[in-house]
Each structure stands twice: as structure tokens, then as C-alpha cells.
Amino acid sequence: MTTVVGGIGTSHVPAVGAAIDHGKQDEPYWRPYFEKIQPAREWMAAQQPDVCIVVYNDHASAFSLQLIPTFALGVAAEFQPADEGYGPRQVPTVQGHPELAWHIAESLIGDEFDITIANEMDVDHGLTVPLSVMFGEPDAWPCRVIPICVNVIQYPPPSGKRCLSLGRAIRRALDSYAGSDADSLKVAVFGTGGMSHQLQGERAGLVNAEFDLAFMDELVAEPDTGCLRPHTAYIREAGSEGIELVMWFVMRGVLDDEVDEVFRMHHVPTSNTGNGLLILQNARGRAARRSRGPSGP
Amino acid sequence: MATTRDYDDIPGTYVFDGRRSQQGYHLNMFCMSLNAEANRERFRADEAAYVDGFDLSPEQRQAVLERDWLGMLQQGGNIYYTFKLAILDGLSMQDVGGAMSGVSGQEFTQMMIDGGRSIEGNRRVGESAATSGSAGGTP
Numbered sequence: 001m002t003t004v005v006g007g008i009g010t011s012h013v014p015a016v017g018a019a020i021d022h023g024k025q026d027e028p029y030w031r032p033y034f035e036k037i038q039p040a041r042e043w044m045a046a047q048q049p050d051v052c053i054v055v056y057n058d059h060a061s062a063f064s065l066q067l068i069p070t071f072a073l074g075v076a077a078e079f080q081p082a083d084e085g086y087g088p089r090q091v092p093t094v095q096g097h098p099e100l101a102w103h104i105a106e107s108l109i110g111d112e113f114d115i116t117i118a119n120e121m122d123v124d125h126g127l128t129v130p131l132s133v134m135f136g137e138p139d140a141w142p143c144r145v146i147p148i149c150v151n152v153i154q155y156p157p158p159s160g161k162r163c164l165s166l167g168r169a170i171r172r173a174l175d176s177y178a179g180s181d182a183d184s185l186k187v188a189v190f191g192t193g194g195m196s197h198q199l200q201g202e203r204a205g206l207v208n209a210e211f212d213l214a215f216m217d218e219l220v221a222e223p224d225t226g227c228l229r230p231h232t233a234y235i236r237e238a239g240s241e242g243i244e245l246v247m248w249f250v251m252r253g254v255l256d257d258e259v260d261e262v263f264r265m266h267h268v269p270t271s272n273t274g275n276g277l278l279i280l281q282n283a284r285g286r287a288a289r290r291s292r293g294p295s296g297p
Numbered sequence: 298m299a300t301t302r303d304y305d306d307i308p309g310t311y312v313f314d315g316r317r318s319q320q321g322y323h324l325n326m327f328c329m330s331l332n333a334e335a336n337r338e339r340f341r342a343d344e345a346a347y348v349d350g351f352d353l354s355p356e357q358r359q360a361v362l363e364r365d366w367l368g369m370l371q372q373g374g375n376i377y378y379t380f381k382l383a384i385l386d387g388l389s390m391q392d393v394g395g396a397m398s399g400v401s402g403q404e405f406t407q408m409m410i411d412g413g414r415s416i417e418g419n420r421r422v423g424e425s426a427a428t429s430g431s432a433g434g435t436p
Binding site: 241 | 313
């Protein structure tokens with residue numbers, strides 16, 4: 001069995017990746033954002049996870065309208081940064097963890113979560129920007145990564161409730177992992193995307209900071225209620241692309257029912273987006289209590 | 298498939314549901330093809346000839362060649378796909394956001410720095426004049 005060291009909710013704004021890649025962090029537009037996220041990077045450096053499960057969405061890079069898996073799990077040994085139209089980001093190749101990824105795939109499907117399995121899948125900014133946000137610019141990513149790609153582009157995306165359930169099923173898989181490195185494996189999980197933003201139409205540029213902060217409150221304290229928010233409520237209140245926030249519920253589901261909020265940041269704007277970063281850890285002193293495990297100590 | 302949806306009253310918003318995906322499949326797959334540098338080169342060399350390799354409607358073809366960003370959405374385009382064309386043109390998401398909402402890229406950028414477009418008055422069509430038009434309208 002593995003140890004879940006924490007959950008990270010973060011936006012995955014491409015312009016943040018471009019700011020890092022092109023050395024713009026000290027420019028007046030960007031400096032406040034990068035100063036705000038510094039404590040999160042320090043937390044991450046202290047955790048030293050061996051594996052990060054990154055829940056993200058592909059933006060017409062590895063997948064297109066030709067084939068639209070609602071949930072896809074990457075089981076490959078490595079994943080290349082995708083060419084999204086600018087040429088690939090110059091960031092390290094993402095190293096996978098096939099043994100754990102295959103265990104998760106088998107466990108999920110045995111658990112009636114019929115996930116798509118991907119052996120070849122380039123990863124776009126949805127996955128690489130969160131790594132840059134948390135790890136900066138290393139020569140190699142300091143952990144292995146298991147990508148979980150969620151369709152949020154072709155409407156309808158999965159419900160928040162389904163995403164929370166997926167997270168809990170992933171947690172059961174982590175708890176039952178008996179691979180060669182199982183005793184010492186530290187895992188962090190990312191839920192990415194959002195927060196409020198709308199890229200399209202005459203309403204482009206919509207940001208709703210009040211919604212974003214309330215969303216984080218609910219995700220922390222009342223995930224079983226928060227996950228019931230209908231899709232139209234996301235679109236109306238948080239913008240058409242704000243619906244990506246359902247992916248944060250996968251992260252939340254991997255954690256215990258009771259969590260401690262370690263860090264929270266919200267910044268407007270990065271590009272067209274209300275940018276949020278939230279770090280949660282399983283509540284201290286309740287390590288034995290799991291989402292779907294024994295009912296208490 | 299229901300012909301109306303409960304999100305149809307959200308102003309200035311083109312939810313990419315099955316209705317739009319059917320309409321825009323070839324338009325979006327044209328945009329998708331621009332992920333490959335070799336295709337970007339072919340498109341730059343002769344836009345009309347390249348576009349004619351895809352099964353676009355006359356309206357879609359015209360919207361692409363004229364860079365009518367809102368028109369592409371109205372013809373079934375999805376912003377993540379149509380933005381690949383904007384990348385090719387060297388445009389930012391603020392440039393395209395401005396073009397779709399009837400302001401310059403610079404004005405749009407300033408609106409974002411000032412906190413973005415407010416939700417107040419922008420939840421439902423007819424709520425206020427804060428957006429320049431309803432879904433399907435033209436700025």
C-alpha cells in the first residue's frame with residue numbers, strides 16, 4: 001500500500017507555462033502570481049512524492065473529436081510533451097509508472113469503473129503546466145507521473161459526483177497496491193483546470209472570484225454536497241470553461257473524508273482565468289480513517 | 298436529442314454539445330490538423346487550397362479564411378480547436394476574446410487585469426446590457 005501525501009488543486013493556464021518557459025516570472029504582470037505560489041512549491045519540495053497522479057484534460061492534442069474517452073489512464077513508461085500549435089513545450093519528458101498505472105487500471109475496472117487505457121498519449125499544457133507550477137524548471141521532473149485525462153471539452157463532461165467516485169476508486173487501488181515499491185511509495189494527486197473562466201463567445205473573459213472561493217470551501221468541507229452542482233451552474237456562474245473544475249473532485253476523492261487545508265491562493269488574472277491553487281492533506285491524527293474504509297478508529 | 302437546453306439562456310456562450318459537434322466536426326478537424334508543423338506550412342502556403350481538403354460548409358470556409366472567430370463558433374467551432382488557427386496567426390487568447398466580444402485585444406487584456414468580465418448582469422439573456430449580444434448575436 002502507498003502513502004497519499006496530499007492533493008493539489010490548480011489551474012493549468014497555458015500562459016503560466018509560457019511565462020516560465022520564456023523567463024517572464026519577474027515581469028510586473030507575473031511577479032504577484034509567482035510570489036503567491038512560492039509556499040506551495042516549498043510544500044511540494046518537502047513532500048518529495050515518488051508518483052504524482054495528474055488529473056487533467058487534453059485540449060485537442062492527444063485526442064480529438066475523432067475519439068472522446070470520458071476518462072483515460074496513461075500506462076506508458078513515458079509521455080512526450082505535445083505540439084499544441086507552437087511546437088512542444090521545452091520541458092522534460094514525463095516518466096510514467098507502468099506498474100502502478102496498470103494496477104490502478106485493473107483495480108478500477110474490477111471496481112466497475114470502465115476506464116480507457118492509453119499506451120501512447122502525448123501530454124499537453126493541461127498536465128505539464130501543473131508540474132511547472134509545483135516544481136518550477138528542473139532538468140527532469142522529480143517524480144513519476146500517472147496521467148488521468150478527463151473529457152471536459154465535448155459537452156457533457158462527467159458529473160462532479162462521478163469524478164468524486166473515481167477519486168475514491170483510485171484511492172482503493174492505491175490502498176491495495178502490492179507492487180515491488182509499494183511499501184515506500186509516496187503519492188500526490190493533482191486535480192487541475194479552472195477556476196472561473198470563459199474563453200469563447202461574447203461573454204469571453206468572465207471571472208467569478210466569489211464562486212471560485214466558495215467552490216474551494218465546499219470542496220474541502222462538503223465534497224458530497226459540492227459534487228452535486230449541475231453542469232449548467234458551472235457554465236452560468238464560472239464560465240463555459242469553468243466546468244473543468246469537476247476534475248478537482250477526482251483529487252478530493254483520493255483523499256480522506258476529513259482533510260486539512262494546507263495552502264490556498266487565488267489570483268486574477270492569469271491570461272483569461274481566475275487562477276486558484278489549493279493544497280489538502282489527510283487530516284492529522286485520523287490516518288486510519290479512509291473515504292470508503294472502516295468507518296472509524 | 299432535446300432541441301432546447303437549460304443553458305441556452307446564458308448570454309454570449311456556445312456550449313459545445315452534440316448539436317454543435319455534429320455541425321462543426323470537419324471545421325474542428327481542420328483546426329486539429331494544424332497541430333502538425335508540416336500542415337501548418339501547407340496552410341500558410343495556400344490557405345484556400347488547404348481548406349478545400351476538408352469537407353467544410355461555405356459558411357465555415359469563409360469564416361476560416363476571414364478569421365471570423367465568432368462566426369466559427371456559430372458554425373460549430375470549438376474554441377480549443379479554432380484557437381489553433383489563432384496560434385498560427387500569432388494571436389493571443391486576449392486578441393481572440395476581444396474579437397469575439399467586440400473590443401481590441403488591448404482593451405480585453407485591461408478588462409482582465411481589472412478583474413475580468415463581471416458575472417453580474419451576465420447570467421441570463423436580457424438581464425442587462427453588460428454583454429454585447431446574446432448567443433447567436435453579432436457584436
